[in-house]
Amino acid sequence: MRLPASLTRIIGVANVVVISVAIVGLSLLPEEPRPHARPDTTAEAGDSPPPPSPSPVGQPPGVVSTPEFARQVGANEAGLVPVLMYHRIVADRMAAIDRTPAQLRKELERLAKEGYVPITAREFATGDIRVPAGRFPVVLTFDDGHPSHFALDAAGNPAAGTAVAVIQEVARKHPSFRPVATFWINKEPFGLRDTPSQAAAVRWLVDHGYEVANHTWSHPDLRAIKRRKVREQIVRLERLLKKLGVPSSRTLALPYGSLPRGKKPARVGAWDGTRYDFAGVFLAGAEPSLSPYAKKFDRGAIQRIQSNAKKGECRKWCSQHWLDWLRKHPGERYVSDGDPDRISIPKKLRGNIEAKRGLQVIAY
Numbered sequence: 001m002r003l004p005a006s007l008t009r010i011i012g013v014a015n016v017v018v019i020s021v022a023i024v025g026l027s028l029l030p031e032e033p034r035p036h037a038r039p040d041t042t043a044e045a046g047d048s049p050p051p052p053s054p055s056p057v058g059q060p061p062g063v064v065s066t067p068e069f070a071r072q073v074g075a076n077e078a079g080l081v082p083v084l085m086y087h088r089i090v091a092d093r094m095a096a097i098d099r100t101p102a103q104l105r106k107e108l109e110r111l112a113k114e115g116y117v118p119i120t121a122r123e124f125a126t127g128d129i130r131v132p133a134g135r136f137p138v139v140l141t142f143d144d145g146h147p148s149h150f151a152l153d154a155a156g157n158p159a160a161g162t163a164v165a166v167i168q169e170v171a172r173k174h175p176s177f178r179p180v181a182t183f184w185i186n187k188e189p190f191g192l193r194d195t196p197s198q199a200a201a202v203r204w205l206v207d208h209g210y211e212v213a214n215h216t217w218s219h220p221d222l223r224a225i226k227r228r229k230v231r232e233q234i235v236r237l238e239r240l241l242k243k244l245g246v247p248s249s250r251t252l253a254l255p256y257g258s259l260p261r262g263k264k265p266a267r268v269g270a271w272d273g274t275r276y277d278f279a280g281v282f283l284a285g286a287e288p289s290l291s292p293y294a295k296k297f298d299r300g301a302i303q304r305i306q307s308n309a310k311k312g313e314c315r316k317w318c319s320q321h322w323l324d325w326l327r328k329h330p331g332e333r334y335v336s337d338g339d340p341d342r343i344s345i346p347k348k349l350r351g352n353i354e355a356k357r358g359l360q361v362i363a364y
Contacts, residue, residue: 063133065337067364070344073134075362078349079334080288081124082116082326083139084319085304089148089163099307101161105170107307107319111138112174114327117336118167120211121182121251125280125299127292127357132176133338139289140167141282141304143215143253145185150201164205179208184215184253184282187240199244206246213249214238214278222260230260231271238276250279257284259301267300286317288326291334293343295354337362 065075087097089104099107111118116138117131124139131137142149142163151159158165163181171179183189183205189212192198202212216222217236220229238249252266259281260266266281280292280299285306290297308318315321326333337344343353344362353361 063338065133065339065342065344065362067362069133070337070362071364073337074330074335075133075337075344075364076331076333076335076346076349077129077337077343078291078294078345078352080326080332081137081139081291081334082288082319082322083121083124083141083282083302083304084307085285086140086142086163086307087144088146089142089161089166091161096308096312097306101163101166104163104307105166108140108167108170108177109174110323112170112177114323117176118178118180120180120209121253121280121282122211122213124289124292125251125278125302127359128340129292129336130340131336131338133336135176135336136333137336140181141253142181142183144219145183145189145191145215147191149183150190150205152201152204156204164210180210182211182213182251184213184251185237185241186215186219187217187237189244195243202241202244202246211251212241212246214241214252214276216252216255219255221256221258222254222266223258225260227260227262227265228271230265231269234266234269234276235271235274238274249276251282252278252280253282254284257304259283263300288322293353293357293359295352297354 063069069075084107086099086104088095088099089101090098091100093100114136115134116136118140119129119131119137121139121141123129124137129137148161149163151162153159158168167179167181171177185202189198190201192201205212214234214237216233217240218233220233222230222233225233234252241247241249254266266278268277270276278299280302282302282304285304287303288305289303292299305322306314306318308314309320310318342360342362343357344364345353347363350361350363
């Protein structure tokens with residue numbers, strides 16, 4: 001099921017307004033103590049999977065999909081994927097977009113129990129989806145690089161109550177739940193102001209399979225500034241990431257979910273001799289995303305879902321609603337075939353797939 005384009009636009013505008021109001025409200029609150037990060041001192045026949053082979057952090061060994069195997073696991077890699085959007089994770093919520101550590105844990109526990117496996121926004125946007133057969137990808141995204149997302153304690157481990165600590169705890173309880181997420185940061189990642197602490201924080205995350213990527217330098221509304229300033233905002237953050245030892249970003253989260261005029265400057269551009277080219281640009285929310293293999297997938301405006309309960313405007317547009325909806329409509333959900341080199345789909349969906357990706361399509 002897809003919403004009419006006009007309605008999607010209306011929802012998108014509403015999300016921008018809600019998020020803008022919430023963030024403005026947060027800006028008026030007293031500043032929280034800064035956390036510290038400790039700098040480092042150092043289509044073949046058969047449906048049986050082959051022996052395990054080395055895989056990236058937390059990712060399963062691959063299988064070779066066949067029509068018979070795809071049918072057996074109910075693969076549908078043209079289905080919808082929930083890309084969940086989080087902001088502050090705090091014990092005392094002060095804005096509608098805040099979530100408590102307990103609420104985050106509850107939602108992640110639900111995802112784990114229902115068969116979802118996290119992947120990063122980079123993996124999703126590039127179509128590098130390595131999820132076990134019969135399972136469902138989910139993308140966990142955190143905006144603004146808030147102190148509540150990540151900090152290291154005195155022992156060099158994720159500080160209790162932070163988003164990363166909660167993710168790691170859920171993964172230990174549910175071994176099939178891959179502990180990864182995407183953190184889109186601004187000029188002071190995780191509230192850290194000195195370069196050694198910033199570098200230690202992002203290095204820990206990258207080394208453990210998390211993605212740290214671009215949310216612009218100072219979080220402006222990109223639609224309200226000139227195109228040159230849009231490019232400057234993006235490049236300045238890219239240079240910070242490089243300075244901290246992070247690979248070049250392949251994804252960008254739009255502040256307030258607001259596309260710049262012309263849309264293209266957000267995805268591809270250059271400023272002061274530095275170029276950028278993102279595989280995916282992410283909005284602020286409204287509904288699940290199309291599969292990255294779908295013909296209509298727009299990598300310049302990828303949908304996300306705000307994490308929240310069924311209250312107020314969230315009765316139909318936030319995570320609890322959409323996770324319930326996907327559970328009740330399993331035929332609409334992305335189901336992995338376990339084979340990253342093949343796209344497995346029911347025959348009736350063959351026309352929905354982008355054939356230019358270079359991956360073999362298995363239609364059953």
